[in-house]
Amino acid sequence: MLDKTYNPKNFEEKIYAEWETTGDFKPNMNKNKEAYAVVIPPPNVTGVLHMGHALNNTLQDILIRYNRMLGKNVLWQPGMDHAGIATQMVVERNLAAEGITRHDLGREKFIETVWQWKEKSGGTICKQLRRLGASCDWSRTRFTMDEGLSKAVRKIFVRLYKDGLIYKAKRLVNWDSKFMTAVSDLEVIQKETVGKMYYYKYPIKGEEGEFVHIATTRPETMFGDTAVAISKDNEKLKHLIGKECIIPIINRIIPIVADDHADPEKGTGAVKITPAHDFNDFEVGKRHNLPLINILNPDATLNENTPFAGMDTQTARKATIEKLEELGFMEKIEDHPMVIPYGERSNVVIEPMLTDQWFVDAPVLAKEAIRAVEDGQMQFVSKSYEKTYFEWMHNIQPWCISRQLWWGHQMPIWYGPDGEIFCEENEEEAQAAADKHYGKKVELTRETDVLDTWFSSGLWAFSTLGWPDKSEYLDTFYPTSVLVTGFDIIFFWVARMMMMSMYIMKKAPFKKVYIHGLVRDEQGRKMSKSKGNTVDPMELIEKYGADALRFFMAAMETQGRDINVSEARIQGYRNFATKLWNSARFGEMNECLSVEGFDETQVQHPLNRWIIAKVKAISKELTENLNNFRFSDSANTVYQFVWGSFCDWYIEMIKPILYGENEEEKAETRATFAWVLNRILIILHPFMPFITSELWKNIGTHSQHLINAPWPQNESYDEKAISEIDSVIDLISNIRSLRAEMDLPAGARLKVYLKSVNKATLAQVERFKTIICSLARLEEITAYDGEVTSDMIQSVFREASLLIPLKGVVDFAAERERLQKELVGLEQNLASYERKLSNPNFVEKAPAAVVAEERRRQTEALENKAKVEEALARIVGL
């Protein structure tokens, strides 16, 4: 017996536990079946489920469950990312609570601590994904720091290195002074701020009273200046080129060089050049062979190359200005809007810093990654994201992959005594290579830097399947079928996976990438912890059930558009689940559970034929939508059918049968009900796996789990059976509208007379009399073909083409007015049809179906007009 009310809390977790124990999430490994694989975008091991995950994983689970029901060999590969900076940050914060730093522990001990933390509290998110219903094959869970994946990382690193695609270089990089590591361009966030522009002057050497005027937003960097640049086209200032000037305070002499970087229109036209702390200046420095003076410590305080060693940049800036003012070089300070780079995680100002770092030659790897998309080997859904991808790939910069962190893949690089680099997969090999190189046994030191987290994520599509070892999974599931991810991660992850996979596997890692949008708050603002407008998906699941949240996500997802959370809507989908639940209860109460010996192609009763044809039609539509990643359309298709067709109409219409005496009809209807309900559970299962499974278990007897129930494919259905009852529904709706329009009490028992010009309609009315009377709440409905008498009022139906006089209501004036208005409308329509159909261009150029439809409308309007006129004539006479 089903509970009286739908209460997802009673069964969702139980159902999930059953799925896991039966092993239904594992691929069937049937060689004859098409393989279908999805790799999960690995959540951070530190992560907790947010709305973005909920959306992302709901979509994946829908695809996975759908394809599993298609009978394919389906793998959803789960796992987690070690998330270098994020994890190190969390663990360090925990340590700080105990008053220790990672340096107190030392590298080895610290890493051990991280692993302990990971075992204990990492991976909450996997539990939460289960709560959402994600049907991953958890037995295959991978972690980017697993031995297997680490092996892949080392192997690929070595290969890239030996192919010359990884190199070490002294370059200006984005330096995060909080974590004291380099970060990649993508991890830098530009923020708009109102800063200051400082104007001051450098005296020209040997020319008393001559100055070059400078404007800068960062005066404290003047100690790192090694030149001043002026454009050679700058008529006003070009006479200074070639002279030298003196940096005040430290009195260093630097040249004034000609360089087009100095735009005569901007600032003062003369630019101070600080090659070690500005990306543009670095380039200028290279052109003019300028020395590089580093003025910062790793923690972004000024170093001993400045007079303000130990001060942070803000303090040093103030000190510099004061000193300049004191010395009389300061000219003016203006407010200046500008963008300042911040660390994505650390939220501190990122400093360009000259350091030794390791780079991947991304521009080379990008070539194949671009080609794979150009030749359609990998497709974006929707296609418009291609542009973004190409744009970025074509302008890609070398990728800085070294991080001065502890948590991560330590680079497989060893240095000989003289600094010679040995890149091998392990220490023994490096040692062997070194011994050979030096001709004697030497001591090696290992590179301490670790790799950017995205390096290992970039291998995810094949490393999780077992690469570099030979593996049945790799052979079967690579390349994967589709990757589902948000657009915010195209560069970070998709692009890198493309580059790495093309390089290693020579095949794109997935055939398609489905890009979805961001989940925003109710007002469409981006969710953020600092704004306090985040919505916790677990709370929503607690409140409305996972199925409701999932259905919401599916219903709102329209190929990449952002989604605004709407609790009202989620509630609405909970109501939908309730509706379904109650319809099943209705079935239970009326013994509509068994489909034993039932052949749905042999049903007799038109209502049963109707609902069967209808659900088959809807199944087909749904299948098409799912094949095209049209999640919103898919969800709405099922929703409309279940609530609109099945609950509102079918159940209401079969009540007279179920409560009636005709046992044969009753039996057929019961079985039909059960069959259709089962079908609903099947097609709804990818969206609402919990409630459908719970009902599947409770009603009827099934030889297999719903999760593996066969998805309907290539069915034909009886379109006539559909239109037959659809028109009855039309008629009933029209009668109901009319009642309301005429302000008749809903309880009033009416007798309705129909006058029809259409014999078929008449017959149909006769045939479905009971149903029509029951649903339209009529006492009687009769075909009527006599004179209209004064105790009848007339109304016109455009849709049903029927005249319906209702007995007992007399308001001829109002009715006449209504009919006249109707007539005017009809005449307007007729004029427009006439205009169109008499236009040869339309008749020739428009598709035949459109023209035919227009003709049909014209004919219909003409018929209606005749009827209205007739009715009017009769009323006028009364």
Place this chain on the structure above:
RNA sequence: GGGUGUGUAGCUCAGCGGUAUGAGCACUACGUUGACAUCGUAGGGGUCACAGGUUCGAUCCCUGUCACACCCACCA
């Protein structure tokens, strides 16, 4: 500065070269009829941002304008 996207019902949004039978929520009236008030029936509400163009026909395609959002680059 470069790019992308969006502007449709009170709100949040679907949709589409052929009269917008648009969806959910909200709203109005009626209704506890034996699955369901987490409900039912009926209803109101839109010159599809603006201006041009293409077309037999434009809310849809093109161009421009305005507004908003996002991405990339950069501003000494």
